Amino acid sequence: METVKIKINGREYDVPKNSTVLEAARAAKIDIPTLCYLKDINEIGACRLCLVEVKGARGLVTSCVYPVNEGMEVFTNTPKVQQARKLNLELLLSNHEKKCLSCVRSTDCELQKLCRDYGVEESHFGGTRTQYEIDDSSPSIVRDNNKCILCRRCVAACHKMQGIGVIGPNDRGFDTHIGCAFEVKLADTTCINCGQCIVACPVGALYEKDDTQKIMDAIADPTKHVAICAAPSIRATIGESFGYAPGTDVEGKMVAAMKALGFDGVYDMNLTADLTIMEEATELLDRVNNGGKLPLITSCSPGWIKYCEHYFPQFTENLSTCKSPQQMFGAMYKTYYAQKMGLDPKDIFFVSAIPCTAKKFEVGRDGQSAAGVPDVDVAITTRELARMIQKAGIDFCALDDEKFDAPFEIGSGAGAIFGATGGVMEAALRMAAEVIMGKKLEKLEFEDVRGIAGIKTAAYKLGDLKVKVAVASGTANAKKLLEAVEAGELDVQFIEIMACPGGCVNGGGQPYQPAVVRNNVNLRELRASVLYNADAKMELRKSQDNPAVNRLYEEFLGKPGSHKAHELLHTHYVKRGM
Amino acid sequence: MKKKLTTVQFRGTKEQEEKLLEVIAKHQGTKGAMMPILQEAQEIYGYLPIEVQKIIAEKTGTPLEEIFGIVSFYAQFALNPKGDVSIAVCLGTACYVKGSGDLIKKIEEKLGVEPGSTTPDGKYTLEATRCIGACGLAPVLTINNDVYGRLTTADLDGILEKYM
Known part of the structure; x- marks a missing residue:
């Protein structure tokens, strides 16, 4: 395997030539936080949590899609990086329904964990919050877009992994939301109820219909x-x-x-x-x-x-x-x-x-x-x-x-x-x-x-x-x-x-x-x-x-x-x- | 702004469908051809209703949701047909401060149509536009190719009557 030499946080590593900065860091036992990244199916650099400093690069780079090259110097944990990640989390939270106490994902929510790790201020940004009706039409899957962070992991699981694609991003800008074609309910689509969208979701926007x-x-x-x-x-x-x-x-x-x-x-x-x-x-x-x-x-x-x-x-x-x-x-x-x-x-x-x-x-x-x-x-x-x-x-x-x-x-x-x-x-x-x-x-x-x-x-x-x-x-x-x-x-x-x-x-x-x-x-x-x-x-x-x-x-x-x-x-x- | 789904019944013809199939066949197998297919489909039908999107989905093997995602994303694609009477109310800053918000609300009530959509009978389309560059006439609206300026809500009945 061809490798290149890079420095991560001042220490030198040999890493595979075609890897991304994120993969290289993980091989070096350094974890960079992510929300949207799912290996092989969702590599889109959307959530901007995996930001790192690369010497000579203009601004911070998204490590999940940024390739390594010989002599690169990466910093994964500087104050600048931490501040940027914290700010991005606060922006995500600004349009997130923060009903964490009763949320089905409380304690195993990936967003919640990162907010705790970064000491995020919940109400840093006020302003408008989009309100969505919960889609519980399906006997299997409930979608609550009020908690969705638009990472598109569910979309990738449905479309790329399962080859189905009944959900996707609709509209644009602040109106962007994950839904079905022509805004029909999930139960009225060709959804097969496999639930791979649920296990892909980092937050409580997707869960099974609870029958307990x-x-x-x-x-x-x-x-x-x-x-x-x-x-x-x-x-x-x-x-x-x-x-x-x-x-x-x-x-x-x-x-x-x-x-x-x-x-x-x-x-x-x-x-x-x-x-x-x-x-x-x-x-x-x-x-x-x-x-x-x-x-x-x-x-x-x-x-x-x-x-x-x-x-x-x-x-x-x-x-x-x-x-x-x-x-x-x-x-x-x-x-x-x-x-x-x-x-x-x-x-x-x-x-x-x-x-x-x-x-x-x-x-x-x-x-x-x-x-x-x-x-x-x-x-x-x-x-x-x-x-x-x-x-x-x-x-x-x-x-x-x-x-x-x-x-x-x-x-x-x-x-x-x-x-x-x-x-x-x-x-x-x-x-x-x-x-x-x-x-x-x-x-x-x-x-x-x-x-x-x-x-x-x-x-x-x-x-x-x-x-x-x-x-x-x-x-x-x-x-x-x-x-x-x-x-x-x-x-x-x-x-x-x-x-x-x-x-x-x-x-x-x-x-x-x-x-x-x-x-x-x-x-x-x-x-x-x-x-x-x-x-x-x-x-x-x-x-x-x-x-x-x-x-x-x-x-x-x-x-x-x-x-x-x-x-x-x-x-x-x-x-x-x- | 969120795109409005149409309530106008689809009136596509066999000839239009044949043209659409030709367009799809022409682009078949080309990577990234969805944008030109949708653009040409809109030229044929004037808008992209579910019936048209379903044909494109089936013939290109693309999930319908992916196509809808594209159509609802780009401002150039329409989910509603243009009505015979197309009303555009300017909501640019000058018009807005001069009361165009009241104008659009009144038209909404009168015709039963929300901005960005067309009445179910396909007759009236209402749109909220950005500045059309006629600030001197504020508040201003256009109906088809006619421009009406310095309006108050009291003027609307008389103007709309001409297009009934």
């Missing part, structure tokens, strides 16, 4: 039986909300906290991830053997489903008809479990804790009411669950580990890895391979479909059958993949698509991480490692070996793909178009 009060009300209602199930990935991330480093597995504490909240049952969604595999792998083999529509595409990610319905309606017949694990769980709970326990499905309040904001949309979809009532009553994000735990005064870190409740307590390693891109594919292959070859697999790892690459392809010879598969995460990658399939450039039978880059571990409902972490730590990989490590340590690593799943089929569903399974566990899609 509905749960607390249900728990307080003695006539309600209230149950919760935890998605595969949230045990790998919720610890971050309580100070654990990214990549810490806190399953036992999470279960204990859920029990302390007062749920009547606390269950593992890994189990219905296994159930999904039983149904989906059966569907795949059926389509392969009986000339059904191929490639089959997974249907676990509701963000991806809505994307497909809007942007690729010609592919809706390729979608697996399987409900997502969340919906399968609710469906089984309100039919099988209700029957077993003599409960009226109407009295059951079923909650899913998921890394996802799109699941809030999914619970209200048609064809998701196996027992005549919605399969899932409320879907809450990892962040909402963490807030419930904090509000209830539960000392998360001090909890002793507890286990999920029977009869939905067992998930396989195949179910566990659902939370990472390629996980559903690997889980399905573990089952399909054994069914096709009629013998036990010796090696369970399908390494080609692992890792955080946006698009992965692989081919496996299973007995006489050659199975070609592809995996994409992030809808911009899904678009590339589907265009290649349409153009005949890619011939595959089975595709896994997750709406969020990296899969559920990087979902739009996961704990906030500030830009300084998002830019410098590989969150997707760290969080995914929790799931792969859990899988590697398990005895039970294949969905088809899960005794709890097999019990469901024996006692209730018959066999995978049965008429009853179709009635309860499968759904349909609509061609929404643009």
